[in-house]
Amino acid sequence: MYKSLFYIIIAIVLISxxxxxxxxxxxxxxxxxxxxxxxxxxxxxxxxxxYTRRLDDSYGFYVAPNLVVTNLSFIQGAAKVxxxxxxxxxxxxxxxxxxxxxxxxxxxxxxSRRNLNYLSLKDATFKADSVYQLYRKNRKLYVTDxxxxxxxxxxxxxxxxxxxxxxxxxxxxAKSHRLAGLLQDTDGxxxxxxxxxxxxxxxxxxxxxxxxxxxxxxxxxxxISHTKVKGFRIKTNMGNIEIALSDKTPxxxxxxxxxxxxxxxxxxxxxxxxxxxxxxxGAADTKYAKKDDVVGWQGPGYTLKMNIQPDLFxxxxxxxxxxxxxxxxxxxxxxGSQFYxxxxxxxxxxxxxxxxxxxxxxxxxxxxxxxxxxxxxPYLDGDYTVFGWVTKGMDVVDRIAAVKTYxxxxxxxxxxxxxxxxxxx
Numbered sequence: 001m002y003k004s005l006f007y008i009i010i011a012i013v014l015i016s017x018x019x020x021x022x023x024x025x026x027x028x029x030x031x032x033x034x035x036x037x038x039x040x041x042x043x044x045x046x047x048x049x050x051y052t053r054r055l056d057d058s059y060g061f062y063v064a065p066n067l068v069v070t071n072l073s074f075i076q077g078a079a080k081v082x083x084x085x086x087x088x089x090x091x092x093x094x095x096x097x098x099x100x101x102x103x104x105x106x107x108x109x110x111x112s113r114r115n116l117n118y119l120s121l122k123d124a125t126f127k128a129d130s131v132y133q134l135y136r137k138n139r140k141l142y143v144t145d146x147x148x149x150x151x152x153x154x155x156x157x158x159x160x161x162x163x164x165x166x167x168x169x170x171x172x173x174a175k176s177h178r179l180a181g182l183l184q185d186t187d188g189x190x191x192x193x194x195x196x197x198x199x200x201x202x203x204x205x206x207x208x209x210x211x212x213x214x215x216x217x218x219x220x221x222x223x224i225s226h227t228k229v230k231g232f233r234i235k236t237n238m239g240n241i242e243i244a245l246s247d248k249t250p251x252x253x254x255x256x257x258x259x260x261x262x263x264x265x266x267x268x269x270x271x272x273x274x275x276x277x278x279x280x281x282g283a284a285d286t287k288y289a290k291k292d293d294v295v296g297w298q299g300p301g302y303t304l305k306m307n308i309q310p311d312l313f314x315x316x317x318x319x320x321x322x323x324x325x326x327x328x329x330x331x332x333x334x335x336g337s338q339f340y341x342x343x344x345x346x347x348x349x350x351x352x353x354x355x356x357x358x359x360x361x362x363x364x365x366x367x368x369x370x371x372x373x374x375x376x377x378p379y380l381d382g383d384y385t386v387f388g389w390v391t392k393g394m395d396v397v398d399r400i401a402a403v404k405t406y407x408x409x410x411x412x413x414x415x416x417x418x419x420x421x422x423x424x425x
Contacts, residue, residue, distance in 0.1 A: 038173060039134045039141055040117035042086040043068055045094075045169065047078035050213075050303045050333070059086065059169035060109065061182075062118035067205075069198050070169045071184055072100050072107040072215065077301030079213050083111050087136035096209030099201050102220045103156050104193065105184055106201055110209035119171055119179045121202070124195035126151070126158070126181065128174030131192070133166045133183070148172075148180075148192050159184075159191040166190065216302050223261050224422065226253055231391055232260060233421040236270065237414075239396035241341070242423065243319055245388040248309045252321060252334075252387035255304060259337055260420045264300060270400060270415040271295050272408070276345040277377060279400050280322060281417060282338035295410070296338070303333035304385075312386040313367055315376035316344040317397070319388035334385050341390060343401035344376040355379055 041062045047055040055078055060070030068083060075081060075097070082091035092113050099108040133144045149161035159181070166172065168185040172192050181192040231244040245253040259265060269286035273279055285298035304321065314320065319341055321334035347355075352363055352371060355378055363371070363378065371378050390397060404412045 034177065035134060035141055035143060037117065038119065038171075038177060039086060039136070041115065041119040042134065042170060043111075044084045044086050044088070044091075045070055045074070046082045046084070046091060047075065047301070048080040048082070049077075049299065049301045050079045052080065053297055055298065055301055059167055061171045062115045063108075063121055063198060063202060064118055065114045065116055066111055067098070067118075067202065068094075068109045068111050069182065069201070070107060070109065071182075072102065072105045072218070073186075074169060075107050075109075075212060076215050076218065078215075079301060081109065081212050083109070083113065086134070088139075094212065096211055097215060098207070098209050099205035100215060100218060101197075101201055102218055104197050104201070105186060106182075106193075106198060107215065108201055108205050121179065121195050121199040124179040124181070125174050125176070126160075126194045126196075128176075128178075128180050130175055131172045131180050132175070133170050133172055135167070146172075152191075157197055158194040162190045162192050164190070213302065221261075223254075223258050224424075226250075226257060228425055229257060229422055230425045231423040232256070233423055234265075234393075235418045235421065236396070236400070237416055237418070238400055239393060241393035241396050242391045243341075243388050244391050245319075246309070246312055246386075248312065249307045249385060249387040251304055252307065252385060255336065256387075257422070259300065260422060263419065264337060265417050265420045268417050269295070269411075270417070271410055272340070273401055273403055273405055273411050273415075274343075274409050275401050276343060277401070278340040278342055278344075279397055280338065280340040282322070282335070284337065292407075294408075296408075299338055300336040302336045303331075304336055305333060307385050307387070308382060309386070310364070311366070313370070313376070314342050314344070314378060314380045314384075314386060315367075315370040316342055316374045317390040317394055318342045318376070318386050319390070320380070320384045320386040323384065339387075341397050342377050342380075343397055344374075346373075346375040347371045347378055352378060 043060050045058050045060050049055055058074045060068040063069050081094040083094055084091040095110040095112055097107050098110050131146050131148055135142050146164045146166055152159055166183045168183050170183055172180045172183055174180045179195055181194050184191050184193055231242055234241040267287050270281045271283055271286045283296045286295045289295045319339055322338035323334045406412055
């Protein structure tokens with residue numbers, strides 16, 4: 001009996017030791033980390049346009065002491081980017097980008113603030129289904145839990161679908177505190193991109209950073225050729241206006257085709273109206289503007305070089321690019337998206353003579369005939385780029401130009417562009 005009891009005790013001890021050994025092995029294999037450690041690698045990002053006006057906020061995270069990864073789509077269109085520790089107002093200027101990938105919607109940014117608490121791409125996992133993100137509120141750290149879907153694989157990327165409130169640009173972590181991927185928002189659908197694609201991007205980065213502004217035209221999208229475009233139909237809640245663009249201002253023409261193709265103008269307001277003068281639209285900050293919001297300051301994030309053509313002048317029905325005044329626009333460049341349609345009025349020869357003396361210019365016979373018979377805004381000639389004209393719907397332009405306005409010439413009743421359609425040949 002005692003002998004049997006001895007063997008039983010020995011067996012229990014051995015099982016206990018083995019169990020302890022297994023538990024110890026599990027602890028050794030568990031990735032070390034904490035919420036406080038992970039949050040140190042996350043940054044808030046803020047974009048600015050050519051005029052240093054604030055555009056948008058998002059996130060990214062360190063993958064090396066001076067490298068931050070984020071979504072390319074967030075950066076594109078900006079002239080400058082600043083970075084700060086996550087959800088803190090301590091921004092410093094980003095030096096530029098060193099790599100990007102349109103298909104992956106990724107960009108690597110070179111930052112001036114070094115950070116040794118970067119997130120490890122080597123130790124990242126993609127097996128977790130239960131994941132979390134971090135955020136700060138009143139300088140306190142909080143954790144948000146979520147569940148991701150099945151893995152989607154193809155030759156160019158691997159990701160998991162996600163439905164929830166996670167923020168694009170932020171890293172997603174497994175419960176082990178390992179990095180699980182980058183959250184992206186593509187065409188309104190959220191996904192968690194596997195970290196290995198970020199690692200591949202770091203392998204082909206360049207040593208010298210390039211300007212953020214250079215990313216504005218990086219795209220795999222092929223836009224319709226201007227040779228196949230007859231014109232454009234601007235659809236508003238007051239009627240339709242059809243326009244055509246000049247081949248003598250090709251950058252403005254092609255830029256307009258791109259913006260229309262990307263639905264940039266959808267839901268924007270006609271935010272500035274002056275009777276017998278102009279109708280202006282194209283400001284991005286009017287899309288969700290409230291009644292008393294100051295609008296008309298935000299374009300697509302870039303500007304265009306002026307292109308004055310003598311035979312494209314401000315007669316009635318012409319279309320020209322807006323721009324900020326000289327004290328806010330030292331390089332004298334046109335806004336990338338805002339434009340105005342000239343409603344204008346008739347001028348007599350005496351008025352044109354006075355304008356010639358004031359501006360130090362000479363109006364051609366064609367200009368004088370147009371301004372005295374058709375009308376326009378001759379005092380703008382030489383100062384703004386004219387790049388198109390109305391082909392149909394000037395009655396709609398006149399109705400809009402005559403509406404009641406209030407502060408800064410904004411219509412009392414909203415006039416909104418539903419969309420601008422391409423008219424193909």
